[in-house]
Amino acid sequence: MPGSYRDFPPKSPQCHRFAERVEDVKPSVWVEFTGLAAECKAVNIGQGFPDSPMPRFVARMLENVAQHPERTDWHQYSRGFGHPRLTNALAKVYSSTLGVNVNAQTNVLVTVGAYLSLYYSFMGWLNNGDEVIVLDPAFDCYVPQILMAGGVPIPVVLSLPADPKSSADYTLNVKTIEEKISERTKMIVVNNPHNPTGKLFTQEELEKIADIAGRHNLLVVADEVYEWHVYGGKKMMRFASLPGMYERTITIGSAGKAFSVTGWKLGWSVAPAELLEPLRRIHQNCVFTCPTPIQEAVAEAFEKELEILKTNPAESYLKKGITLDLIRQRDRMASILRSAGMKPIIPDSDETNDPLDFRFVRWMCREKKLAMIPNSAFYTDINKQDNDHFVRVCFFKTANMVENATETDLKTFKDFLTQYNAVAEQCFISCITDFTTRTVNNAEDQCCSNCLDKFLKMTQRMSLRFQEHQLIQNEAQEPLGLK
Numbered sequence: 339m340p341g342s343y344r345d346f347p348p349k350s351p352q353c354h355r356f357a358e359r360v361e362d363v364k365p366s367v368w369v370e371f372t373g374l375a376a377e378c379k380a381v382n383i384g385q386g387f388p389d390s391p392m393p394r395f396v397a398r399m400l401e402n403v404a405q406h407p408e409r410t411d412w413h414q415y416s417r418g419f420g421h422p423r424l425t426n427a428l429a430k431v432y433s434s435t436l437g438v439n440v441n442a443q444t445n446v447l448v449t450v451g452a453y454l455s456l457y458y459s460f461m462g463w464l465n466n467g468d469e470v471i472v473l474d475p476a477f478d479c480y481v482p483q484i485l486m487a488g489g490v491p492i493p494v495v496l497s498l499p500a501d502p503k504s505s506a507d508y509t510l511n512v513k514t515i516e517e518k519i520s521e522r523t524k525m526i527v528v529n530n531p532h533n534p535t536g537k538l539f540t541q542e543e544l545e546k547i548a549d550i551a552g553r554h555n556l557l558v559v560a561d562e563v564y565e566w567h568v569y570g571g572k573k574m575m576r577f578a579s580l581p582g583m584y585e586r587t588i589t590i591g592s593a594g595k596a597f598s599v600t601g602w603k604l605g606w607s608v609a610p611a612e613l614l615e616p617l618r619r620i621h622q623n624c625v626f627t628c629p630t631p632i633q634e635a636v637a638e639a640f641e642k643e644l645e646i647l648k649t650n651p652a653e654s655y656l657k658k659g660i661t662l663d664l665i666r667q668r669d670r671m672a673s674i675l676r677s678a679g680m681k682p683i684i685p686d687s688d689e690t691n692d693p694l695d696f697r698f699v700r701w702m703c704r705e706k707k708l709a710m711i712p713n714s715a716f717y718t719d720i721n722k723q724d725n726d727h728f729v730r731v732c733f734f735k736t737a738n739m740v741e742n743a744t745e746t747d748l749k750t751f752k753d754f755l756t757q758y759n760a761v762a763e764q765c766f767i768s769c770i771t772d773f774t775t776r777t778v779n780n781a782e783d784q785c786c787s788n789c790l791d792k793f794l795k796m797t798q799r800m801s802l803r804f805q806e807h808q809l810i811q812n813e814a815q816e817p818l819g820l821k
Contacts (some may be wrong), residue, residue: 363482372709393655395642396597400635412634418626419618420448420606421633427640432589432608435565436579444611447618448628452563452592452605455617457483459559459588459607462616463525464489471515471526475716477533477561489525492518493718496535505536512546519550525557526550528577531564534716538568541575548580557613558583563592563605566656578608588613593636596656602632695728 355361391397403412416422422442429442440446449455456479464470466488472480474493481491494515496508515526528547530539551558560577568574578587588609594600607617646654695712713728714721 359486359488362485366478392599393597395655396599396635396639399638399642400631402638403631403634412631414630415627416630416633418622420446421628421630421637424448424633424637424640427637427644428591428606428608430644431640435576436584436589436608438578438584440608441611445608445614447607447614447621448633449605449607449621450625450628451594451603452561452590453479454621454625455588455590455605455607456480456559456561457486458617458620459590460484460487460489460525461620463557467522468524469520469522471518471523471556472718473510473527473529473532474718474721475534475713476527476718477529478715480527481718490522491718492523493721494518495717495721496532496537505532506538508532508535508537510539510543510546512550515547515550519554523554523556525559527559527561529561530577531562531567531574533561533564534711534713538572538574541573544575544577544580548577548583551586552582556586558587560587560589562589563595565591566596585610586613588617593632593639597636597639602636604628604632604636 403409406412417425419425420428420442425442425446425448428446428448429440432438432446433440447455447458449458460470460483464484464487467490468488469490469492470484472484472491472493474495476493484491494511496510498508526547528539528544530544531537532539547558550556558577562574562576565574565576576589578584578589588607591606591608593604594602607614643654643656647657651657693712693714695714699710699712
């Protein structure tokens with residue numbers, strides 16, 4: 339039939355280009371390394387999710403919802419901006435924690451995970467060329483989302499001393515923030531407690547950021563999904579609770595982080611109505627509404643917690659239960675890492691050009707069956723190479739998983755490092771130095787040959803897997819610099 343689509347010459351889809359807004363967006367570090375962990379059947383201690391059973395009281399609430407099919411208000415579409423029972427519960431929680439009157443109808447937006455709350459915030463408020471201050475390292479979705487919204491991420495690096503002991507050692511240079519602000523700066527992202535470092539910002543640090551935000555009329559996206567993961571007597575200071583900050587802040591929270599149910603993918607934004615308006619416009623035309631049964635269960639969980647906090651705070655899961663688990667498992671993981679020759683920073687709460695930690699993590703996963711996450715993945719490109727000597731480990735894992743990692747993978751890795759350093763330092767180097775000054779006998783010559791052979795094979799293996807010739811040369815004289 340003349341003129342039909344069959345008359346057009348076939349063309350490859352490759353003749354079309356990506357939309358410009360996603361051309362610079364790289365694959366997520368979670369996609370690569372979660373897939374690699376599954377492929378290699380590795381123990382995954384890198385990704386930040388608990389592998390223990392969810393809190394039983396939360397499970398019972400979802401069970402109750404499922405057992406009542408007659409409740410159409412639990413199983414059909416709910417209010418688009420948030421299930422009424424949940425927004426009412428969240429309004430009570432944040433009215434208390436922020437010290438303001440949060441209206442359930444106008445100041446709360448429920449989203450499919452905190453990711454969407456972040457995405458809506460950038461898409462709803464950034465125009466092409468608007469600059470956003472991002473504290474580096476940062477959760478890896480910030481920069482791609484800012485770029486997709488047409489914004490320009492401006493990194494401000496958190497500095498770290500040479501021998502850090504705690505995530506509190508990461509310091510924020512407020513003067514650097516001031517220097518990075520221009521007439522195009524519109525927003526700053528404040529992630530507290532901080533992911534990936536685990537740093538809990540002090541009230542003084544947050545007040546300095548608030549002063550800058552006020553003087554330069556900046557919007558603030560406060561990613562506080564780990565707000566309930568604060569322990570050791572430290573105080574969680576919510577940014578919007580600071581004087582004058584609620585009016586310019588979008589506060590983001592997560593049910594997955596609060597109740598250890600990351601697969602439920604339920605988050606929210608809390609802010610004045612005028613700040614939420616563009617987020618609501620995007621939400622109503624993209625998602626419309628979130629799963630009602632999950633919202634109902636989370637609402638009941640918060641109601642239960644609110645009641646316990648009033649009558650018996652010591653029994654609260656949010657205040658005590660989750661933090662006790664975190665402290666115990668944090669200390670356990672730190673002890674294991676130290677025993678493997680690593681130096682953990684304790685939280686308060688083809689590949690040639692890839693950073694060293696990326697290559698190291700791939701090697702660990704493939705060869706030692708231990709999955710971690712490279713630290714430099716959380717830095718902007720300009721700062722990756724200066725921050726690639728750390729790896730990220732999640733300690734919120736069951737004792738069985740940690741024991742498995744301890745008894746097999748980390749022990750093997752520790753033995754490997756010990757053998758590598760012993761051959762390089764204690765035998766090969768000393769032998770070569772000694773044998774250049776005197777005549778050696780056959781036994782000594784054979785010893786040297788064996789050590790040299792072992793050393794060369796090991797360095798060759800390291801070179802092939804890390805593809806870092808300079809690293810091998812340097813570390814023939816000193817232990818691995820990974821922390």
